[in-house]
Amino acid sequence: MKARIFDTTLRDGEQTPGISLTPDEKRLIARKLDELGVDVIEAGSAITSQGEREGIKKVTSEGLSAEICSFTRAVQVDIDAALECDVDSIHLVVPTSDLHLEYKLRKSREEVKEMAIKSTQYAVDHGLLVELSAEDSTRSDMGYLREIFQAGIDAGAKRICACDTVGMLTPERSYDFYSQLSDLNVPLSVHCHNDFGLAVANSLSGLRAGATQAHVTVNGIGERAGNASLEELVVSLHSLYNVKTKIKLEMLYEVSKTVARITGMYLQPNKAIVGENAFAHESGIHADGVMKKAETYEPITPELVGHKRRFVMGKHVGSHIIKERINEMGFQVDEAKFAQIFSRIKALGDMGKCVTDVDLQAIAEDVMGVMSEKPVELQELTIVSGNKVTPTASVKLKIGDVEKLEAGIGVGPVDAAIVAIKKTIEDVTDIEFEEYHVDAITGGTDALIDVVVKLKHDGKVVSARSTQPDIINASVEAFLGGINKVLTDKKLQESEKSP
The missing domain is CATH 3.30.160.270 (Alpha-isopropylmalate synthase LeuA, regulatory domain)
Known part of the structure; x- marks a missing residue:
């Protein structure tokens, strides 16, 4: 089995409060995503502004291998804006839940279905590939959802996508939900939000249920609690499900850092796969085990995703790490002096301090009676x-x-x-x-x-x-x-x- 990756960092990800990308920043991220190996890059929503169209045009002019897509509503003006940007495809989104129809669009089910059909036909007639997407689909009536998807397929849509817009699925419900849409004879996409922290788990369940493409963002950025995280999803597929993607796993850490720097959305240290602590060890038992055989306390190697392993000195640190660091510094210490150094590091750890290399060197020099020379x-x-x-x-x-x-x-x-x-x-x-x-x-x-x-x-x-x-x-x-x-x-x- 192989899964396709639809990356929406430049559209759904940019909707994160506080993120606003310039056209050149969009182009830079798009290049990285293409090099990473994503199948589709949703470069933005062309109708948003002149600056957004300029950004999408810069992406489409790069000659990238990935399919370049624009988000559109089911209205002609949106599709025309996308056509102006020379994209390959559109992500055509229509609300399908009664909640959205009544309070947001104020239209009937039949009216919305007609909008979807006309917009799909117009886009296809103008040479665009259409991925028809149902907004708030997980709170929609399944009969109506299947009806609107089938009408879109009959009008020329080549892919369909069901969006868990407010992250209401659980992994069990996700499997059941996407199973009911996987027999419509076109590729099905899963699009999950992370409001309950389940976006990746729900996406994995959707793929198991028959979806063939996942919508993701780098670092899981996006509105509210964000979207399914690209790096977590593809590494889980690779390591836990033996499902292949085109993603170059060894580039994940590099791409994550690039997007964090450009967007200003820095990661919490304990972020899975790409966080700075993802392969950091302090506990003496864990660090000793990893030094002897990495698999003892690491499910994957840091090299798989382009990351690095590091050991942290604090109150949980073990003697093996301290000895190794002291040797690297060029000190030769006997057991008595090492015991003093180790004791002082533990004392600093108990005070809530993480011991840096400079701290360790100062302690070692003091214990050994070496005058600290400052170049x-x-x-x-x-x-x-x-x-x-x-x-x-x-x-x-x-x-x-x-x-x-x-x-x-x-x-x-x-x-x-x-x-x-x-x-x-x-x-x-x-x-x-x-x-x-x-x-x-x-x-x-x-x-x-x-x-x-x-x-x-x-x-x-x-x-x-x-x-x-x-x-x-x-x-x-x-x-x-x-x-x-x-x-x-x-x-x-x-x-x-x-x-």
Whole structure:
């Protein structure tokens, strides 16, 4: 069995409150979706605005392999707008529940059926493939639903879709519901919303019941609680049902990150498949098991979806992980000193802290009596920011025996300071900002600010933290802490290589 993937990130996904994509952003996401291997890209709703039509046209002009589709209502003006954009198909949607007919459209069942027939015929006559979709179908009368679908098929619709518009299905009901529509002799799509957190489960049940195509969005974005998540659905099909799709699974994490960055809708860490904690381990028992054989505590490998495994140091951390990290830092410790290091990490974990690489290095150096050398030290920091003033920062750093002064501008004072520091160290090392996280850990305007940064260098990720009342100073200190960790590790590696 093979399932088709109809991606509606650019239409249903964009209806997420707070998301509004530019034409170029739509084109960029569409390219990624096409590279990922989706069968259909619903690029938007052409009737929405001139900007929306421009965005859809940019997608259709790319020459992508995927079928490009526009959402339309059952009215000629919508179909004409879609034709203007040169799409391959339309997702023609008509409400079918009595609730929608009475209170939204104020039309009879017969009138709506006639609209569906005329619109389908008009679209087909103008060369469009029509996927006829029933809105709020799961609260519709089944007899009427089958009647309107059959009328649409007779008028030329090549696919049908039944939408669980407000997420009312359960997996059991989903199977029964889609089973009653799978004998209409055209491909059937399942379209589920996540109001009860069941969109993926209901989509899987619909596919088992005879549907051949699933409507999804990257990261499950969409109105209210969102839509069925593309990455969760396709990996479940692959790993749990042995059902194939055209999706390149190894690209899922990359595409997820791209969509999150462009839309500004960042994921909760524990999001299945693509969340930052999806393959993160802290528990000593779990981490030890994964190190010995990944399958002990991972149902799939992170490499399958282009993700990476990581181990987190906190109160649940086991000794194996700490020993490995200490060895990576170039320290040789005996059992007595290791016990001290391990005890201090556990104590920090009991205080609610997650131990960063810089914390671990500082603890190890302290226990071993090593003076902590800082390759880069902050001498001066000046920030200028305010209303109608471009945030500007100047920093003076001491790098070894050399003092360097640089300035930078940014979207805010923190960004300006980081830009200035990056310019100062660009001749020393190449570092990428991987992640920046801020928490206020006390109340009031003088709250303590906890800043955690993750920096990437030569494929390795280093974390560092600073806790201060001032967010700028905390950010700068954390960033410099990470830089010093990278430079210290680099120095250790070079000394080990030298004869």
